[in-house]
Amino acid sequence: MSDVLAVAEHRRGELREVSHEVLTAGAELGAGELHLAVIGGDVERFADELDRGAVDTIHTVAEGEEFNHGVYVQALEQVAEAVDPTYVVTPNSVNGLDYAPAVAESLDMSLVTDAVGVDTGGGLTVTREFYGGKTEGEVDVFDDRAVVTIREGEWDAPAGAAGASIQAFDADIDETALGTTVNGFEEAGSGDVDITEADVLVSVGRGIDEEDNIPLIEELADAMGATLSSSRPIVDNGWLPQDRQVGQSGKKVTPDVYIAIGISGAVQHVAGMKGADTIIAINTDPGAPIFDIADYGIVDDLFDVVPALTEQFA
Amino acid sequence: MKILVTVTEVAEPDDEFEIQGQSIEDRYLTYDLNEWDDYAVEEAVQVSEEYDDVEVVSVTVGPERAEETVRQALAKGVDRAIRVWDDDLGGDLLDPGTTAELLAGVVEEEEPDFVFSGVQSGDMAFGATGVALAEAAGLEWAAVINDFELDPDAGSASVRRELEGGVEELTDVALPAVFTIQTGINEPRYASLRGIRRAQQKPLDVETPTDLGVNVESTLSLSSLEVPETGSDVTYFEGSADETAAELAAFLREQKRVEA
Numbered sequence: 001m002s003d004v005l006a007v008a009e010h011r012r013g014e015l016r017e018v019s020h021e022v023l024t025a026g027a028e029l030g031a032g033e034l035h036l037a038v039i040g041g042d043v044e045r046f047a048d049e050l051d052r053g054a055v056d057t058i059h060t061v062a063e064g065e066e067f068n069h070g071v072y073v074q075a076l077e078q079v080a081e082a083v084d085p086t087y088v089v090t091p092n093s094v095n096g097l098d099y100a101p102a103v104a105e106s107l108d109m110s111l112v113t114d115a116v117g118v119d120t121g122g123g124l125t126v127t128r129e130f131y132g133g134k135t136e137g138e139v140d141v142f143d144d145r146a147v148v149t150i151r152e153g154e155w156d157a158p159a160g161a162a163g164a165s166i167q168a169f170d171a172d173i174d175e176t177a178l179g180t181t182v183n184g185f186e187e188a189g190s191g192d193v194d195i196t197e198a199d200v201l202v203s204v205g206r207g208i209d210e211e212d213n214i215p216l217i218e219e220l221a222d223a224m225g226a227t228l229s230s231s232r233p234i235v236d237n238g239w240l241p242q243d244r245q246v247g248q249s250g251k252k253v254t255p256d257v258y259i260a261i262g263i264s265g266a267v268q269h270v271a272g273m274k275g276a277d278t279i280i281a282i283n284t285d286p287g288a289p290i291f292d293i294a295d296y297g298i299v300d301d302l303f304d305v306v307p308a309l310t311e312q313f314a
Numbered sequence: 315m316k317i318l319v320t321v322t323e324v325a326e327p328d329d330e331f332e333i334q335g336q337s338i339e340d341r342y343l344t345y346d347l348n349e350w351d352d353y354a355v356e357e358a359v360q361v362s363e364e365y366d367d368v369e370v371v372s373v374t375v376g377p378e379r380a381e382e383t384v385r386q387a388l389a390k391g392v393d394r395a396i397r398v399w400d401d402d403l404g405g406d407l408l409d410p411g412t413t414a415e416l417l418a419g420v421v422e423e424e425e426p427d428f429v430f431s432g433v434q435s436g437d438m439a440f441g442a443t444g445v446a447l448a449e450a451a452g453l454e455w456a457a458v459i460n461d462f463e464l465d466p467d468a469g470s471a472s473v474r475r476e477l478e479g480g481v482e483e484l485t486d487v488a489l490p491a492v493f494t495i496q497t498g499i500n501e502p503r504y505a506s507l508r509g510i511r512r513a514q515q516k517p518l519d520v521e522t523p524t525d526l527g528v529n530v531e532s533t534l535s536l537s538s539l540e541v542p543e544t545g546s547d548v549t550y551f552e553g554s555a556d557e558t559a560a561e562l563a564a565f566l567r568e569q570k571r572v573e574a
């Protein structure tokens with residue numbers, strides 16, 4: 001029977017939702033003991049909050065306030081030595097990807113990232129996407145032991161109290177070996193438009209091709225009385241300010257209507273807009289992943305459709 | 315000062331494609347320099363322009379076909395390139411740990427002051443090779459950075475790590491280290507004609523895993539690949555652009571979503 005070690009994630013005093021999801025994925029990965037490591041911050045409060053589902057033992061490592069990958073790697077090496085897990089399961093978050101590959105390397109375990117499904121009948125098989133969500137593949141893992149990072153929002157939070165054994169783990173952290181110092185946090189600046197407040201968002205992606213074409217979308221937004229937002233490459237290119245970016249590293253929006261124009265629907269974009277009431281996609285590629293979550297679609301060239309649509313509202 | 319940049323070639327499928335076995339048929343694929351590595355190359359070239367005596371070396375694990383992509387990096391200002399390959403590597407899905415072991419072999423040979431890597435490859439999207447490389451090569455690291463300030467005298471760099479929801483973590487990292495570069499950190503240049511010409515003369519050395527003294531085998535294998543079932547029930551507006559636009563506008567008005 002495989003024992004599993006899941007790892008919680010928190011930031012600035014709050015557990016992140018995915019901390020619950022790793023417990024559900026962890027239970028799916030092994031029928032043996034399910035362990036959870038909670039490292040740094042208010043570990044006792046976090047442990048109480050995470051005493052859910054099938055977790056058997058919660059190891060609290062009271063070491064620092066915020067995430068530091070050096071602390072995480074050392075602590076997880078030691079917890080793993082104590083519990084000898086077959087699988088380690090972590091969030092596929094920005095911080096998850098800042099320690100999971102190092103933990104896999106250091107524990108000599110195989111690594112599969114961004115899992116959307118797992119199956120352990122006959123060795124581990126992980127379902128994940130390839131080619132920007134256009135295909136999905138099954139990955140067989142040859143090693144007996146593996147680190148799996150899970151995509152956020154793919155597993156539910158476990159229901160019901162667990163009554164786990166909560167144990168303070170006395171990790172021996174070598175401070176002199178820590179090569180990074182976290183000095184603080186900053187929020188990306190916000191401008192005069194708050195896209196999270198908009199009822200209707202007209203959102204533009206890389207399909208627009210050139211900065212000179214942006215006014216085409218602006219005109220549509222104006223004609224509809226909607227607010228203009230965008231995917232990341234538009235902001236990376238400096239064509240629109242950062243506060244217009246929808247997605248994982250931008251804003252999470254929940255408008256009544258979200259019109260995605262020339263946006264492929266990459267997972268990090270979808271993370272920011274899947275909560276919209278009605279999603280409409282305009283894209284030349286019928287296989288674009290945005291159509292997997294759209295309610296209405298037009299498979300056509302935006303340079304034909306957008307001016308015609310603007311005309312409709314003129 | 316020496317900077318190593320990891321550069322990978324990514325495959326992008328056409329809008330319409332077919333899958334044969336566990337892979338997309340090659341005739342539907344277009345190969346290009348990975349978007350994140352384009353930013354990593356630019357960051358390295360900018361550092362080399364700011365300081366004297368900086369050599370920028372790129373390393374790619376990939377078949378001969380990847381040399382076209384490597385030349386793109388050379389044309390943008392990389393001084394010298396290394397490509398690591400062995401036909402045995404071609405069969406399976408290369409897991410990030412295995413790629414990292416190979417790259418670590420090059421780090422050992424080249425002893426760079428620091429390494430720039432991309433946050434992720436556009437096609438495989440493991441998002442893991444850079445950090446795995448750091449651990450394999452015994453270097454420090456910082457993942458997903460959108461700002462890089464080098465302090466050569468202190469032997470460190472101050473970076474911003476881009477977390478979820480517009481939060482940035484301000485972190486100091488001791489060198490030597492691997493930094494995984496996020497898009498938007500700079501404005502990647504286009505290769506000039508002169509750059510493209512000069513790239514042809516720049517050294518591009520090929521090494522095998524054996525040359526590097528690295529013995530690896532992938533721990534992963536792709537057992538199936540398919541176009542995911544769309545569980546969604548999209549309603550498509552069909553017809554000419556004028557027709558679909560009229561249908562969509564009528565729908566939005568009917569739903570009282572739009573006042574106009």
Ligand SMILES: Cc1cc2nc3c(=O)[nH]c(=O)nc-3n(C[C@H](O)[C@H](O)[C@H](O)COP(=O)(O)OP(=O)(O)OC[C@H]3O[C@@H](n4cnc5c(N)ncnc54)[C@H](O)[C@@H]3O)c2cc1C
Binds near residue numbers: 265272300
């Ligand atoms: C850590 C991390 C965080 C990220 N955070 C975010 C984020 O917050 N927000 C975000 O958006 N991305 C984010 N990304 C980037 C994300 O992975 C994608 O690269 C990005 O979302 C792609 O943007 P896009 O859809 O505009 O471009 P592409 O993926 O290039 O898609 C362009 C689309 O336009 C279509 N198209 C082309 N021409 C036309 C035409 N004439 N008419 C109609 N359609 C056309 C194409 O078919 C294609 O589907 C993040 C990535 C990482 C690794």
Ligand SMILES: Nc1ncnc2c1ncn2[C@@H]1O[C@H](COP(=O)(O)O)[C@@H](O)[C@H]1O
Binds near residue numbers: 322351354413440
């Ligand atoms: N085959 C490779 N050769 C060189 N660098 C690579 C290779 N694969 C991945 N990388 C580097 O690692 C980064 C992350 O890739 P991945 O872990 O596959 O998402 C890429 O942006 C590259 O910089």
